[in-house]
Amino acid sequence: MRRPILVAALALTLTACSSPASREAMTPQLLAIDKHHPYSLRVQTNGGSETGGLDSTNIADADLKAAIENAVIRNRVFKSVIQGGGGDYELNVQVISLRRPMIGVTLDVELEMGWSLVRSSDRTVLMRKSVQSTGQAGIGDAIAFVTRLQLAVEMAARNNIAEGLKAISKLKL
Numbered sequence: 001m002r003r004p005i006l007v008a009a010l011a012l013t014l015t016a017c018s019s020p021a022s023r024e025a026m027t028p029q030l031l032a033i034d035k036h037h038p039y040s041l042r043v044q045t046n047g048g049s050e051t052g053g054l055d056s057t058n059i060a061d062a063d064l065k066a067a068i069e070n071a072v073i074r075n076r077v078f079k080s081v082i083q084g085g086g087g088d089y090e091l092n093v094q095v096i097s098l099r100r101p102m103i104g105v106t107l108d109v110e111l112e113m114g115w116s117l118v119r120s121s122d123r124t125v126l127m128r129k130s131v132q133s134t135g136q137a138g139i140g141d142a143i144a145f146v147t148r149l150q151l152a153v154e155m156a157a158r159n160n161i162a163e164g165l166k167a168i169s170k171l172k173l
Contacts, residue, residue, distance in 0.1 A: 018146045020051035021059045025154035026067035028162040031075045033169040041078040042087035042120075043068050047095035047113075056100050057150040059111075059157055068093060068161055077165050089126075089173070092116040093164065096130070098156075100149060106138040107148050111156040115164040117171070129167055133160035 045068070048061040068091070069081045078089070092115075099110040110132070117127040135155030137148040 018051050018055055018057045019150050021057055021063060021150065021153045021157055023063040023066040023070070025151075026059070026063065026157040026161065027070045027074070028158050028165070029074065031071070031077075031162055031165060031169075033075050033077055033166070035169050035171070035173075036076045037078045037089075037169075037171075037173050039078055039088035039173060040080045040082045040086070041072060041089050041091055042082045042085075043072070043091045043093070045093045045095075057146070057153045059095055059098065059153065061095075064093065064095070064157065067157065068165075071161050071165055075165065077169055087120055090118045090120055091168070092118070098153070100153065103145075106136060107145075107152045109135045109149070109152040109156045111135070111153075111160050113160050113164065115167070117168055119173075126171055126173065127168060129164070131160050131163045131167070133157075133163060135159060 043065050045061045045065040048059040048064050050060050051058040072078055072081055094114040096112040096114050101107050112130060112132045115129045115131055116125060118125050133156050135152040137151035141151050142148045
């Protein structure tokens with residue numbers, strides 16, 4: 001009698017509904033920044049998607065935008081982040097591809113995002129770069145597949161944001 005209940009509980013744990021990537025978990029903490037730019041920045045994101053009830057973990061545009069803004073502020077890459085119109089510079093980040101495994105014990109996620117930095121005053125493109133990153137989570141990180149997948153997606157996004165912002169910090173603006 002206990003065995004079927006245990007099997008059912010294990011099945012629910014392993015196949016629970018997916019959660020979206022968390023903006024907090026996607027935000028890199030302390031980065032080795034070359035230059036702190038004394039300008040304002042406006043961030044725009046696209047190409048992401050919401051996580052539906054039966055979907056795999058996705059990266060929502062609003063959460064990606066918040067993670068990038070938080071990382072910019074936390075690491076002082078720019079003096080300030082502007083909402084809406086304005087700003088000395090505009091950063092556009094687009095999710096190009098997010099490759100997630102369907103099964104596995106150790107999950108490897110591959111993420112590619114396009115980064116573009118534009119000077120607002122004259123629309124000069126100062127950087128256009130494709131950043132590829134990976135994230136990995138294993139059974140030691142979480143037993144449930146959906147949780148491991150979420151952790152791997154968040155790590156791939158965090159690594160991508162870190163690489164994009166490091167590239168921007170090397171620019172002479």
